Amino acid sequence: MKTTLSDFVIAFLDLMEAEGRTLKTASIRVGWGMAFIILATVFMLVASSSFLWGIYQLLITVVSPPAAAMLIALFALILAAVAAVIAKMVSR
Template sequence: MGILTTLLDIATAFLRLLEAEGRILKRAVMNAGWALACIGVASLLVLAAAGFFLTGVYQYLAAQLSPAAASLLVSLLAFLLALIFAGIAKWRTADPK
């Protein structure tokens, strides 16, 4: 009877360990997923910002009108959003140690 109880205690402890490791793995996978999503959004925003910036510079130099200034402001906004998303990605993946 003592051996059976000991084996059951070991099996129970092992299953509890597996459960705890599973929760840690789930948290790590979720952090990686959020980081990839934020990096993807930041990448798209950087591409959009570069496009708006180049369009703004071209329009500003070509026409000297206010639509170019608006394009420059939109590109700066896109850069700002990209920085925010990159910061969120870094914050979500930071090691809490």
């Protein structure tokens, strides 16, 4: 059987069609995954802000407001450093 250039082109286009469907499905999955990651990030920011605000409100009953703000900033900085170290360890 003789294989011609048109046979290769047809086979290539069939492959591209099948892979295109797979790519579409994978792209939709990635899109939904990214949407949920963004949503989770927003919820985490709101929860973290509320938590830190609550601690601030508690601390201003014990220390002055500027000192409470500095303590909260230090606490948030430590949490960010711990999160960065964990992210670095996970990415290896």
